[in-house]
Amino acid sequence: MEFLVLTIVIIILYFIGKNYRTEDFKNINLKRKEFFRGDVLNHEAGLLVALLAKVAKADGKVGELEAELIKHTLNDISSHFENQEEVRGRLKELYNGEKDNFSNLIMLCERLYILTKNDYERRLTYLDYLLNLAFIDGDFSRTEREITEDIAQALKIENKDYAQLISKLEAFHINMKEQDELSLEKAYTILNSSSSDDDNTIKKKYRELVKENHPDIISGRGESQNKIDEATKKLQEINEAYEIIKKSRGA
Incomplete structure (x- = not known):
């Protein structure tokens, strides 16, 4: 089976009041659509969704913002298959089944590594996307850090690259928090x-x-x-x- 190459554009997050909204979550453009057959966990798309499920539930609950990003992700991925509705249903079922199971985390990462062994940048993009999900509520918890560290190590991501991604997201969310505080201050003035x-x-x-x-x-x-x-x-x-x-x- 030919595996789908996913090039994911990282979402731009900003505050409206105290709420985030996703912008520029762009669909992936492929020259042709693939008809999906087989086990979704033998496909990069399924493996990514399974890992997203575990990061979303890492701190014990799936927040509203995390759920919204997951919904967009399932829509986006499935839109690149001929049998779109079937694929989305299977990915959603996979997500629901994987979000409470952490025992197979390393095994899933190893599968994804095998499929992307010769493409370090793609693995880095996947990790970046997983980290965006972890940071989406502005709080990068200890359990989220631990699980993303495990994923990074299993995908053979260099420590410096992992640290750079973390620093980028921390700076981004500090900036968003400052903008939110300025917005609130202006509201009181008005x-x-x-x-x-x-x-x-x-x-x-x-x-x-x-x-x-x-x-x-x-x-x-x-x-x-x-x-x-x-x-x-x-x-x-x-x-x-x-x-x-x-x-x-x-x-």
């Missing part, structure tokens, strides 16, 4: 508030600003269209700022 204000005070200031800047009220005063447009834009900023603050407080 509402003429501070982080020390309680929820009721925030809500009161929000309502006051909405009343002051509501386009219908501005229009009722006989203001110009420019004033109405400015009020509409300001009201949108006020609403967005209020949502960011509520999310930061778990409301």
